[in-house]
Amino acid sequence: FAGTYGNPTTVKNLSSTSFPGTINGATFNPAGYFSFDGVDDKITFPSGYSVSTSAGISVEVWVNADDATKYMDVFDMSDTYGVWIVFQSGLLKGSFATTANQMTYSYSINTWYHLVISGSGNSNSMYVNGTLVDTETATVYSGNVDFNTARIGNVDGDRASEYLDGKVGELRFYNRELTATEVLQNFNATRSKYGV
Numbered sequence: 001f002a003g004t005y006g007n008p009t010t011v012k013n014l015s016s017t018s019f020p021g022t023i024n025g026a027t028f029n030p031a032g033y034f035s036f037d038g039v040d041d042k043i044t045f046p047s048g049y050s051v052s053t054s055a056g057i058s059v060e061v062w063v064n065a066d067d068a069t070k071y072m073d074v075f076d077m078s079d080t081y082g083v084w085i086v087f088q089s090g091l092l093k094g095s096f097a098t099t100a101n102q103m104t105y106s107y108s109i110n111t112w113y114h115l116v117i118s119g120s121g122n123s124n125s126m127y128v129n130g131t132l133v134d135t136e137t138a139t140v141y142s143g144n145v146d147f148n149t150a151r152i153g154n155v156d157g158d159r160a161s162e163y164l165d166g167k168v169g170e171l172r173f174y175n176r177e178l179t180a181t182e183v184l185q186n187f188n189a190t191r192s193k194y195g196v
Contacts, residue, residue, distance in 0.1 A: 038165025047148035056120025056177030062169035078149035101138035112194035130187035
């Protein structure tokens with residue numbers, strides 16, 4: 001997904017221009033990322049766009065938190081798919097399953113991190129800045145994923161009031177498991193943009 005210059009109301013879906021995301025308050029910075037105010041900013045997606053995850057799932061994103069104490073959603077899909085990335089109490093967390101199978105990494109505020117969570121079958125991996133930092137054993141959803149359940153900066157349900165206070169750049173969703181080599185290549189290809 002990518003933003004556009006000026007004052008956009010939608011975010012491009014680079015896989016299918018027919019299903020753009022809707023920007024609700026988040027501000028696009030010409031440097032190539034969205035800023036979220038921690039109050040009510042989010043990006044949502046329409047129904048009708050789906051992908052098969054039979055070969056696995058990977059979510060890749062550049063993230064930067066402005067708060068170290070709040071629970072803040074970066075990316076979330078429905079409980080059916082179990083895909084989520086959050087900041088919580090000094091930890092950057094990600095999972096394809098339940099909170100019992102979450103992967104974690106300690107973060108600092110006002111710092112950019114390249115995060116990838118990737119998995120297939122019963123294997124889940126978490127990479128930060130091109131390095132594998134955590135793994136978990138949990139069943140990764142295998143089926144069609146509909147993006148109308150996706151949120152950037154917020155999540156529906158019992159944590160609907162938990163908004164991201166921070167920045168998100170270059171979110172990518174893959175319908176396969178990325179290799180460690182691919183993760184490192186993607187990190188090196190984009191790190192200079194974020195001063196890492």
